[in-house]
Amino acid sequence: MKNKSVESLRLFDNDLLEALTHVHPALPAIVWSPIVVYLYYYGIEIKGLPLSEVAIVSFVGLLVWTFTEYALHRWAFHFPAKSKFGKRIVFLFHGNHHDVPNDKTRLVFPPVPAMIIMFFLWQFFALFVPARFIEVFMGSFTVGYLCYDYIHYATHHFPMTSKVGKYLRKYHLQHHYQGRAAKYGVSNPLWDYIFQTVEGPLKKKVD
Template sequence: MANTRHESIRLFENDLLERLSHVHPLTPLVFWGPIATWLLWSGLHSDALSPGVVAMLALAGIATWSLTEYLLHRYLFHFPAKSRFGKWLVFLFHGNHHDDPKDKTRLVMPPAGAIPIMAVLYLLFRAVLPAPWLAVFTAFFIVGYLVYDYIHYATHHFPMRNPVAKHLKHYHLKHHFSGQGGRYGVSSPLWDIVFGTRPAEPPRAGR
């Protein structure tokens, strides 16, 4: 019988670092879910937040994640690095996924990579948001991130027969395989439309 075991691209010589670059698909939910739940619980126990404010913060947190997803993917994960070290960093964070998009242990962000990014973003949020708003906003920002992670996983591993899900799957796979570039949104094409990075669809045959 042929060996069908998937061989991942090795990123680190150190075995511990290499293991940290591989995660089970449930890892982000198990790690970030309790954090988001605690933040939401602590925020909802604040007398300063009315239901209307909570709804506003929920929408703002998810929308901010959606924009962050687009900006990270476009400007960080596809950064046109020139130096050897810069190229290695881009490959480490995202290039390896383009070289091996079916590696299921690298389709969600490992906590080892997500924690520093989330920590920097949290400090930015804390600098601009009033204290009573911070926990709820951050909780829904994390929810947006988790939705993104699992949409990304699903686009590479599930048929996605629901019309919306099917559109997202085809949209993301065109980012990988069309050769057109663009299409940096994964959970939504919104920001590609806003910033003009959604390539025009080629005309269908027979038209």
């Protein structure tokens, strides 16, 4: 494990590729907020969904996001790769964050790969979500993603003085310092409780 005092790791020899891995924390909100507004506008104004249905679909979209957050973190970002290539991919997506957890420009996800992932998730969810609801569903799903991105950033760089904030900060930092077999939820611990991955061997106390 790298020294946590190191500000950043170089991931690519190519300067352009390296630059693309660094993201200003405001960028996801700038990119995704207009998309969310348009998706809700399309569902409400173009498709004419009543607000009661918008509320229900929004709740479902947020709930599905929480599971997606958990699943990606647990089974993709912590995938026990065996090959050199596999280990490199896992490191690029998430391992570097565990080596340098306070890198300010690598805590939010770069918009370009995020859009690619969202495109494929849209195609997948469209198999199950009725076409009438898909825009609002994806809008709320994206809101969930933004909440995750900024809660994650806050746990590393903001004091988070509220009761909930302190809980989430401690919970996530314990994921870093208790070992990697527990506490995969970042925006909430719901699926950790469902899948019984809350507990892990304590390696470092987090205040």
